[in-house]
Amino acid sequence: MTAMTAKKAHGRQVERVLWIVLVLNLMVAAAKYFYGLASGSASMQADGIHSVFDSLGNVIGLIGISLAARPADDGHPYGHSKFETYGSLAIGVLLLLAAFEVGSGAVEKLVSQHYTAQVTPVSFVVMVGTLIVNLGVTFCERRAARRLKSEILAADAAHTLSDAFVSIGVIVGLVLVAAGFPMADPIMALLVTGAILVSAAGVFRTGLRTLSDHARIPAADIVAVAEAVPGIVEVHCVRTRGTEGEVYGDMHALVDPAMTVLAAHCLGDEIERRLQEAFPELKEMLVHIEPAGADESAAGEHRGAGEKPEAS
Secondary structure, three states: OOHHHHHHHHHHHHHHHHHHHHHHHHHHHHHHHHHHHHHHHHHHHHHHHHHHHHHHHHHHHHHHHHHOOOOOOOOOOOOOOHHHHHHHHHHHHHHHHHHHHHHHHHHHHHHOOOOOOOOOOOHHHHHHHHHHHHHHHHHHHHHHHHHHHOOHHHHHHHHHHHHHHHHHHHHHHHHHHHHOOHHHHHHHHHHHHHHHHHHHHHHHHHHHHHHOOOOOOOOOHHHHOOOOOOOOOOEEEEEEEEEEOEEEEEEEEEEEOOOOOOHHHHHHHHHHHHHHHHHOOEEEEEEEEEEEEHHHHHHOOOOOOOOOOOOO
């Protein structure tokens, strides 16, 4: 199986999981939002809106996976994997809008002191039922993420788990309303707003790490693997970048100056092979071979691309 065929097969499996999660999220969102609307519960409506944005996140994830699976071309020689990152940032923007909508409604109720929540046994049935679904989705999605080694499924499972925690908060709010504390409903809606903002912050943090070319694999880990190759004297100038599931890097490897070009080239291939075995997310490692002990190697670490050494 070629790398491109494997990537497409992996993408199809991830898409299948996302479609199943999308359908379940829509069912959960509808149950919470419409019953919250009927009962006047701001926290249930807020939780329903949060679940809707979980569903929109699934849709954007599907689009991102589809675009990211496209092969490299002249305009995108490193492939299209960052389209998945752009999609995650779009989810972050949607989450901010949801937080504003939920938070403003809760503040309005607190300021006006107009509390409309009506707690019935059906309220608890709806919330407990949707909580069970959320926990089940989280468990299955995490297991699929481990099996497929999918970063997006792992992140989506964490997001769904946060929704489950929000549902627990809403249930606590309903208990307090039933106990005679109606103000608890909009207060719990504000806590839901906080949970949405935390989710948005996590999405932005992950996306911006990718777009800012944050190091994806610790340099020390790469050095340990590369320097274990017989014939390699030293490794330095290690750099990695890319998405969590598709990493590119480069490094300098020092070898015996008397070594032939062919032998040095074979060492570079061996380094790349071992690194890709140790780090499956590493798609390409460019190995720059240097002669050990040569003055140029030390000076070259501090020169920019194309910069010539100073005359002595």
